[in-house]
Amino acid sequence: xxxxxxxxxxxxxxxxxxxxxxxxxxxxxxxxxxxxxxxxxxxxxxxxxxxxxxxxxxxxxxxxxxxxxxxxxxxxxxxxxxxxxxxxxxxxxxxxxxxxxxxxxxxxxxxxxxxxxxxxxxxxxxxxxxxxxxxxxxxxxxxxxxxxxxxxxxxxxxxxxxxxxxxxxxxxxxxxxxxxxxxxxxxxxxxxxxxxxxxxxxxxxxxxxxxxxxxxxxxxxxxxxxxxxxxxxxxxxxxxxxxxxxxx
Amino acid sequence: xxxxxxxxxxxxxxxxxxxxxxxxxxxxxxxxxxxxxxxxxxxxxxxxxxxxxxxxxxxxxxxxxxxxxxxxxxxxxxxxxxxxxxxxxxxxxxxxxxxxxxxxxxxxxxxxxxxxxxxxxxxxxxxxxxxxxxxxxxxxxxxxxxxxxxxxxxxxxxxxxxxxxxxxxxxxxxxxxxxxxxxxxxxxxxxxxxxxxxxxxxxxxxxxxxxxxxxxxxxxxxxxxxxxxxxxxxxxxxxxxx
Numbered sequence: 001x002x003x004x005x006x007x008x009x010x011x012x013x014x015x016x017x018x019x020x021x022x023x024x025x026x027x028x029x030x031x032x033x034x035x036x037x038x039x040x041x042x043x044x045x046x047x048x049x050x051x052x053x054x055x056x057x058x059x060x061x062x063x064x065x066x067x068x069x070x071x072x073x074x075x076x077x078x079x080x081x082x083x084x085x086x087x088x089x090x091x092x093x094x095x096x097x098x099x100x101x102x103x104x105x106x107x108x109x110x111x112x113x114x115x116x117x118x119x120x121x122x123x124x125x126x127x128x129x130x131x132x133x134x135x136x137x138x139x140x141x142x143x144x145x146x147x148x149x150x151x152x153x154x155x156x157x158x159x160x161x162x163x164x165x166x167x168x169x170x171x172x173x174x175x176x177x178x179x180x181x182x183x184x185x186x187x188x189x190x191x192x193x194x195x196x197x198x199x200x201x202x203x204x205x206x207x208x209x210x211x212x213x214x215x216x217x218x219x220x221x222x223x224x225x226x227x228x229x230x231x232x233x234x235x236x237x238x239x240x241x242x243x244x245x246x247x248x
Numbered sequence: 249x250x251x252x253x254x255x256x257x258x259x260x261x262x263x264x265x266x267x268x269x270x271x272x273x274x275x276x277x278x279x280x281x282x283x284x285x286x287x288x289x290x291x292x293x294x295x296x297x298x299x300x301x302x303x304x305x306x307x308x309x310x311x312x313x314x315x316x317x318x319x320x321x322x323x324x325x326x327x328x329x330x331x332x333x334x335x336x337x338x339x340x341x342x343x344x345x346x347x348x349x350x351x352x353x354x355x356x357x358x359x360x361x362x363x364x365x366x367x368x369x370x371x372x373x374x375x376x377x378x379x380x381x382x383x384x385x386x387x388x389x390x391x392x393x394x395x396x397x398x399x400x401x402x403x404x405x406x407x408x409x410x411x412x413x414x415x416x417x418x419x420x421x422x423x424x425x426x427x428x429x430x431x432x433x434x435x436x437x438x439x440x441x442x443x444x445x446x447x448x449x450x451x452x453x454x455x456x457x458x459x460x461x462x463x464x465x466x467x468x469x470x471x472x473x474x475x476x477x478x479x480x481x482x483x484x485x486x487x488x489x490x
Contacts, residue, residue, distance in 0.1 A: 081407045
């Protein structure tokens with residue numbers, strides 16, 4: 001089975017030329033469906049840059065990035081939004097909900113972008129909010145929600161486009177321990193029960209136990225060498241058992 | 249032509265001259281004149297009222313000779329063709345211009361609008377209004393866009409193409425146009441109604457009102473282009489900055 005994301009010899013340099021800053025140096029990484037991968041490292045190490053490139057938001061300076069089997073390095077600016085819309089869901093540190101839209105409308109927005117008819121979008125948004133435990137908050141505005149509830153709405157919105165890949169940047173940074181744990185349990189469910197490839201950038205040491213694999217980035221490179229190339233044993237067993245019953 | 253309602257000002261002007269009823273005798277240019285009737289609906293753009301009388305009396309009142317006659321109003325007989333009568337008059341009467349109602353109306357409009365200070369002032373005020381409106385709308389939509397730049401960045405990160413984002417801004421511009429137009433028309437209706445009592449009636453024919461809507465819409469959409477330029481250059485990576 002092909003990885004959901006494949007990164008080879010990825011380099012990112014800000015401000016090309018002699019005075020440029022090398023944010024990423026020769027990154028090699030695979031992210032598999034059904035795995036929860038954490039990117040950790042000190043501030044400025046390149047974690048968010050790597051996440052942005054995997055999410056087709058930033059372009060690489062050199063190297064190869066394949067998302068859902070498609071090479072994205074070299075794609076034009078016009079092609080990248082469609083790729084994001086089709087394959088990737090984002091969860092942001094600041095939630096990034098639209099304050100003038102209700103909770104339901106925030107989730108519907110993703111469906112509207114995908115061209116889903118209004119009535120169907122409304123129904124799907126309600127279903128998604130119920131899945132994250134916020135069905136009764138459909139008509140509420142983000143200002144009326146707690147931090148944890150906002151992040152769950154953000155997760156519902158990220159799922160609305162049915163993406164194979166979920167990319168989360170510090171999803172628990174603004175949350176207390178208990179709420180952060182709830183959000184991470186949801187992320188874990190997305191990976192292990194729904195087969196998504198989940199990549200989380202985090203500083204939060206409280207949530208490392210949820211990771212199938214941790215990749216440390218330091219000074220733009222992977223700190224723990226060959227570990228990045230291995231398929232996690234737990235994931236390998238999971239995939240083999242799925243194959244055995246014909247579900248893969 | 250739209251009907252101009254009667255103006256009480258016409259009567260009040262004659263009242264200022266001491267004329268209030270049919271039959272009264274007064275003086276014009278040293279000659280006695282007797283009032284035989286009052287007109288309705290005639291309005292002068294200047295402060296002078298109109299007086300209708302015989303040609304001979306008019307010469308006496310104004311002191312003009314026969315060859316100093318300025319205008320003669322001609323009515324064609326029923327069944328006669330207007331343009332043929334006009335051509336005949338031009339062929340047989342020397343040193344005159346002959347205009348139809350429509351031609352004279354256009355000439356008068358052109359004269360007052362483009363060769364007098366009053367017309368040019370009104371035009372400049374209208375153009376200024378358009379420019380100010382454009383700037384105000386552009387500034388307002390731009391300020392709103394900047395206030396919501398993070399939301400636009402999130403939209404782009406979610407995968408919205410630029411065309412989707414442009415549609416959002418255009419809708420804002422269209423809403424501004426509709427609201428502005430409705431409010432402007434409400435004020436205009438009151439001004440138009442109020443002007444009927446004055447010396448110069450303001451007219452708002454239906455085609456002009458419709459045309460104003462499209463002009464307002466074009467102005468707002470043009471003003472939104474400044475914001476479109478801004479959102480086109482948003483870097484979606486900004487959504488990762490906390």
